[in-house]
Amino acid sequence: MAEPLVTRRGTLAVPTFLPDATRAGVRGVSSDDLRRVGIDGVVVNAFHLLRRPGARVVQAAGGIHRFMDWSGPVLSDSGGFQIWSLIRQDPNRGVIRDNEVIFREPSTGEKWNLTPERVVGVQLQLGSDIVVCLDDCTDAEAPEAEQERSVERTVKWARRCREELDRLVAERRDADPPRIFAVVQGGAIESLRRQCAAALAEIGFDGYGFGGWPLDPVGGLLADPMRWVAESLPAGAPKHALGVGRPDHVVGAFELGYTIFDCALPTRDARHGRLYAFRAGWAGRRPSPGDAFYRAVRIHDPEYRVDHAPIEDGCDCTLCTRHSAAYLHLLFKVGDRSAERLATIHNLRFYVRLFALLRG
Numbered sequence: 249m250a251e252p253l254v255t256r257r258g259t260l261a262v263p264t265f266l267p268d269a270t271r272a273g274v275r276g277v278s279s280d281d282l283r284r285v286g287i288d289g290v291v292v293n294a295f296h297l298l299r300r301p302g303a304r305v306v307q308a309a310g311g312i313h314r315f316m317d318w319s320g321p322v323l324s325d326s327g328g329f330q331i332w333s334l335i336r337q338d339p340n341r342g343v344i345r346d347n348e349v350i351f352r353e354p355s356t357g358e359k360w361n362l363t364p365e366r367v368v369g370v371q372l373q374l375g376s377d378i379v380v381c382l383d384d385c386t387d388a389e390a391p392e393a394e395q396e397r398s399v400e401r402t403v404k405w406a407r408r409c410r411e412e413l414d415r416l417v418a419e420r421r422d423a424d425p426p427r428i429f430a431v432v433q434g435g436a437i438e439s440l441r442r443q444c445a446a447a448l449a450e451i452g453f454d455g456y457g458f459g460g461w462p463l464d465p466v467g468g469l470l471a472d473p474m475r476w477v478a479e480s481l482p483a484g485a486p487k488h489a490l491g492v493g494r495p496d497h498v499v500g501a502f503e504l505g506y507t508i509f510d511c512a513l514p515t516r517d518a519r520h521g522r523l524y525a526f527r528a529g530w531a532g533r534r535p536s537p538g539d540a541f542y543r544a545v546r547i548h549d550p551e552y553r554v555d556h557a558p559i560e561d562g563c564d565c566t567l568c569t570r571h572s573a574a575y576l577h578l579l580f581k582v583g584d585r586s587a588e589r590l591a592t593i594h595n596l597r598f599y600v601r602l603f604a605l606l607r608g
């Protein structure tokens with residue numbers, strides 16, 4: 249049984265799902281909606297918040313919790329993955345070097361110099377409860393030399409992040425400091441994944457994330473690399489499956505030992521009219537890998553125009569207890585903004601119910 253994750257703003261029972269409030273808000277819903285649905289914590293993105301509105305703006309507002317009216321735990325992703333993917337799409341946007349990352353804002357020409365120390369400083373300015381180290385992301389398919397360089401940088405940067413956090417905490421005499429997570433790289437090469445996990449564990453962190461894109465080219469979970477990493481980390485340590493979110497992938501990664509999940513999928517799918525529902529007769533059983541425990545509802549499909557049943561019988565969310573599938577179908581068809589909110593509330597409630605089943 250995995251230990252709950254204790255933060256200075258409350259304890260997260262695990263496994264836990266943290267929706268993406270990338271730019272200080274979960275799209276389409278309010279903090280009140282999140283609380284009512286049963287969400288315990290959220291993930292923000294330090295890099296995106298640094299770009300807009302700026303870490304100083306959030307700090308001046310009283311920190312991320314007051315800024316977004318959220319009193320529970322906040323994990324701030326460093327943005328290592330986003331920086332890498334933006335630069336990969338367009339090399340003119342910046343460069344990743346051994347000691348720093350330089351990112352250029354294409355619209356304004358503004359330049360950001362991001363070092364491991366700066367990335368930790370930004371997360372402390374935000375007031376995050378779980379700080380994530382800057383890592384050097386790679387493509388799982390990239391050649392071995394590139395994966396080796398990524399692991400070397402990732403470990404060096406994690407050590408610098410750890411030292412910077414310890415220095416700032418001592419300087420501020422912070423009696424209740426944030427937690428710090430490191431991210432494991434190494435692509436799909438077993439020796440490198442294990443080496444990176446062991447080196448990070450030796451430095452010592454409060455939790456560890458599985459870094460890089462977590463899926464294979466056909467959309468399946470990278471189960472072997474995830475298993476190597478989980479096996480090479482301390483048994484009781486919180487393990488974060490960054491970006492893993494499809495319900496069957498969550499069940500698979502939980503089986504491998506991962507207990508913290510964040511993903512834009514349920515909220516993004518909801519906004520596009522894709523809803524999740526437990527299959528009829530599933531009746532609150534705990535799913536195991538391979539179980540067909542849920543179905544996807546595409547509310548735009550014509551069959552829902554006259555479907556007067558709720559999206560899921562037995563779901564206790566605002567949508568299912570008050571409205572039919574036909575009503576949601578109409579709201580989407582006429583472009584009513586409340587369609588996105590109701591669908592998001594339902595999908596998040598589905599995740600909260602799924603995670604409660606996994607906790608048992």
Ligand SMILES: [Zn+2]
Pocket residue numbers: 559560563564565566567568569594597
């Ligand atoms: Zn529902």
